[in-house]
Amino acid sequence: MARLLYIEDETDIGTWVLKDLTERGHNVIWLKSGEGAENHILDVDAVILDVMLPGLDGFSVGKRIKKEKADLPIIMLSARTGVEDKVEGLNFADDYVTKPFHPDELAARIEVLLRRYQKNEDVLQLQHLTIYTKDLRIINQDSGKEIQLTGKQYHLFNFFLRHLNQILTKEQLYEGVWGERFIEGDKTLMVHIRYLREKIEKNPGKPTIVETIRGLGYRVKL
Incomplete structure (x- = not known):
């Protein structure tokens, strides 16, 4: 079955949901808070997240979570029933379940999301690479x-794959992968792209x- 990350601070609700x-x-x-959630997102199939x-x-x-792993399905749980809350949640999450809910309903929604993402989980062919x-x-x-990619190479290439066919600026790449503002003259991004190319390109020199999109940034396209 699935590996799930469940984030809920209410002990009573969390205990019976965990058991079910x-x-x-x-x-x-x-987890009883969002602290440390990013340490688990590469190891789970879906996230159940209280507001x-x-x-x-x-x-x-x-x-x-979606910024780090866009293809990880998220179900929001909330006692808030207002339309504005649901709209805010569904701007990034895949489903929104209002409390109280029946355990069968939550289980069914999890199964629907898992099937949807499994169907969309394609094998990507990119020139000589099967991904x-x-x-x-x-x-x-x-x-x-x-x-085999290192951690930063992995995150950098994954960021490109999440934005296929888009021209990404140095600023977008640095903020998306390092989570920090790009400082002009910093060679970190350029060095990591060079090392990534050495591993995945047939001819890293070409x-x-x-x-490289001159004057703009970089792009990975199908």
């Missing part, structure tokens, strides 16, 4: 070998996957 989902065969990680949390609210936590998008495994079809 575990009995249905799911592997559940339960009212200590510290950062669920909307802020959910947006951060398994769920875990970003990259196979060089010329050699048949898997290409790259055709990570293209």
Whole structure:
């Protein structure tokens, strides 16, 4: 079954939801706040996220999660029934469930989301690379070998794949991958792109996957 990240600060609700989902065969990680959520998002299939949390609210936590992993489905849980709250949640999340809810309803919505994302989980063919998008495994079809990326190379290439065919500026890339403002003259991004090209390009000196768009930035296109 699925690996789920469940973020809920109310002990009573969290206890019975955890028990119910575990009995249905799911592997559940339960956090009582959004702190540390980013440490789990690469290891789970979906997120169940309460709106009212200590510290950062669920909307802020959910947006951060989607920024890091856009293809990770999120179900928002909330006692708020107002249209404006639902609209705010559905601007980034995939579903919005109002409290109180029946455990069968939550389980059914989880299954629907998992099926939807599994159907959309394609194997991407990018020139000589076969990319398994769920875990970003990259196979060089010329050699048949898997290409191993470092952590930052992984996040950089994943950011390109999430924005296929778009020209990305240095500022967008640096903020998206490093989470910091780009300072003109900083060579960090350029160095990481060079190392990434050395691993994925047939000819790193004449790259055709990570293209340089002169005066604008970089692009990966199908």
